[in-house]
Amino acid sequence: MRLEKLLSGVALTGRTLDGDVELSGISYDTRDIAPGALFVALPGYKTDGHKFIREALEKGAAAVVCERAPEEPGPWLTVADARAALAALSANWFGHPAREMTVLGVTGTNGKTTTTYLLKAMLEGVLGARVGLIGTNQNMIGEKSLPAHRTTPESYEVQKLLREMADAGCTHAVMEVSSHALVLHRVDGIPFRTGVFTNLTQDHLDFHKTMENYRAAKGLLFRQTATAVLNLDDEAGRFYAECVDCPTFTYSENKDEADLTAKNIRLFPDRVEFEAVTLGAISRVKLPIPGGFTIYNALGVIACGLTLGLPLPDIVRALGTARGVKGRIEVVPTPTDYTVIIDYAHTPDALENILTTVRGFTPGRVVCLFGCGGDRDRSKRPIMGGIAADLADFVVFTSDNPRTEDPRAILEDILAGVGESGTPNVVISDRREAIRWALANARAGDVLVLAGKGHETYQEIDGVQHHLDEREEVAAYFQEPGNR
């Protein structure tokens, strides 16, 4: 593509590159750059893309977009914000694929992945539509699955995925929009038909520093949505309802002023049931996923469907056959008299929700096995320690993804929140060993919750990903003679 075409709509603050030039692509990482590409230097948290400009040129970059041009002469194009520029350039490169589809965005601390899967199931069920998906577990082009490395990829990858979806005949795309993505301009320029807000509770304070900043970050989504679907039972949802510029559609379990409410809620070990009540319509919902929080995810999905003009009875019928999501309250098959559940709870609110939900159908003890991720919000660790000790009958404290931190130091942070609860517990840093210990010591009627890693099939230690799939660990344990 010609440079001038690629720069359409990108506000330059300066340029030393005169004239047009043909570009072979765009790259924001010199470890993966082709000759003839436009290199975009991003300011970073670990290093700074500006330090790699020379390397980019050595590898054949034809031009460089940056916030500060090097002093020597070169093919420089300067911009005020390189990440915003990368998003605009990428949308130009891929021909604005979002304009060819109905794009739905989901933000909130918990429930994004679950909500996007349910939205996809709803759109497929009601409209027979081909639906793309971008999120934590995987990216999907209709039925085709592509690996995901983050919840919301960098803008270049987002635009690339959207292009693949549009070309494959997807009429709709649903995507998780993380707070990091909103602050770092990963979804800039995408016209979301509807944005869904699930909830806001503590997480990611390492990045956002305060809850106010975190709330503001998530609120950025509604600057680019035609309609905002908001949870009125959440304080931040009420905050957005007061200040967003676009039309809103609200949901609540019981606030009559909401546009959608849930009546006669019934919770079962394998499903939830309730009546969805909206202006002029009421339908009984049966969703085969358990958990009090599932009511909220269902309400967000139904509300979103209603903003698209889908009939309530059709939405409800589609949700009746929806399946659960890998690693989200997933029951692992075991040949024994206790139950093992894998769940992605890695925030205080999610841990509280999953343990409370499980308590509702556990005849024996609720046993919680969990740890906290390294290089992430440290302040949530003692809170999660306290929640586990308060809500479980037995806790196995272990590691999640230590990343570059010392697992023992993370465990110390967690244990600092346990206080004097007296809840029996054991500390086993090695997660594989901890799982085996928990399986060996579980009793009839217990429910063992393996929390935090959900769908993940690896454990990241010292920057290296080691294979660890909790389903395989459980299966391997029961294959050993005598372990039944």
Ligand SMILES: CC(=O)N[C@H]1[C@@H](OP(=O)(O)OP(=O)(O)OC[C@H]2O[C@@H](n3ccc(=O)[nH]c3=O)[C@H](O)[C@@H]2O)O[C@H](CO)[C@@H](O)[C@@H]1O[C@H](C)C(=O)N[C@@H](C)C(=O)N[C@H](CCC(=O)O)C(=O)O
């Ligand atoms: C905090 C954060 O989001 N960081 C993202 C950010 O990294 P950074 O700014 O630190 O980048 P950096 O390492 O300093 O490098 C700066 C620039 O130099 C480039 N570079 C670097 C080295 C080199 O040799 N050559 C080179 O060109 C890099 O590609 C980058 O463009 O920009 C990078 C490029 O896009 C991302 O990979 C990186 O995500 C890291 C891996 C990450 O862990 N992000 C997590 C926290 C995240 O985004 N999580 C959210 C929320 C999860 C959820 O709640 O679901 C998510 O959406 O996944």
Ligand SMILES: Nc1ncnc2c1ncn2[C@@H]1O[C@H](COP(=O)(O)OP(=O)(O)OP(=O)(O)O)[C@@H](O)[C@H]1O
């Ligand atoms: N609506 C909800 N409210 C509170 N907790 C929830 C809700 N939905 C799911 N959870 C809990 O949060 C965990 C993560 O759910 P899910 O993966 O859907 O959220 P997410 O927002 O995509 O998370 P991430 O930010 O890590 O991608 C689940 O395993 C469950 O324990």
Ligand SMILES: N[C@H](CCC[C@H](N)C(=O)O)C(=O)O
């Ligand atoms: N999207 C979340 C995932 C956390 C998963 C958990 N297993 C951990 O490593 O803390 C994050 O980046 O904070």
Ligand SMILES: [Mg+2]
């Ligand atoms: Mg997710």
